[in-house]
Amino acid sequence: MIREDDSVRFAAEEMKKHNIGSLIVIDNRGKVSGIITERDLVRAIAEGNINSTVSNYMTRNVIGVTENFDPNQALQVMLDHGFRHLPIIGKDGRVKGILSIRDLARTLIDPHYLTYGKEPEEVRGTGIACPVCGVEIDEYGYCGCGSGSG
Structure with missing residues (x-):
């Protein structure tokens, strides 16, 4: 102040x-x-x-x-x-x-969407794998390596 x-x-x-x-x-x-x-x-x-x-x-x-x-x-x-x-x-x-x-x-702006063009809910539980580590996207919309989603 x-x-x-x-x-x-x-x-x-x-x-x-x-x-x-x-x-x-x-x-x-x-x-x-x-x-x-x-x-x-x-x-x-x-x-x-x-x-x-x-x-x-x-x-x-x-x-x-x-x-x-x-x-x-x-x-x-x-x-x-x-x-x-x-x-x-x-x-x-x-x-x-x-x-x-x-x-x-x-x-308000999800960096996940900015990076990958998809909202986390669009890929949750769909079997889509992260393009970086190949791990399936989890229920929160992220992968194991933390890089993002598919």
């Missing part, structure tokens, strides 16, 4: 240090007031305002998801609002983390 009155430069340094693409912004009471993302940093730098405060570039009125969010609903929120990051809000109302579009892609 970062404070509203921190500089854009500091936000960029924090993102680099932690290898992240966004930071939750808090006000002087410690309440969430926004989010600043890589896009916001690019805009600030392009305008020559690297030393400006985060509050000048952050997105306000942040929409978040609960800890037990539905990935499809989270994706819909992102699409509806043009967001690439959503705060994850715990039952206690505190921010627990940030959900990125990359996180959702990993959850």
Whole structure:
């Protein structure tokens, strides 16, 4: 997290240090007031305002998801609002983390399908063997070597 009155430069340094693409912004009471993302940093730098405060570039009125969010609903929120990051809000109302579009892609897009063009359920128990190791695809859609399916 970062404070509203921190500089854009500091936000960029924090993102680099932690290898992240966004930071939750808090006000002087410690309440969430926004989010600043890589896009916001690019805009600030392009305008020559690297030393400006985060509050000048952050997105306000942040929409978040609960800890037990539905990935499809989270994706819909992102699409509806043009967001690439959503705060994850715990039952206690505190921010627990940030959900990125990359996180959702990993959850919603099965790498198995991307690699082999078939959903796991299409090959489960069909006797189809993995082209790499020759082992029959198991009930989860994967083979013994872990390379994938047929």
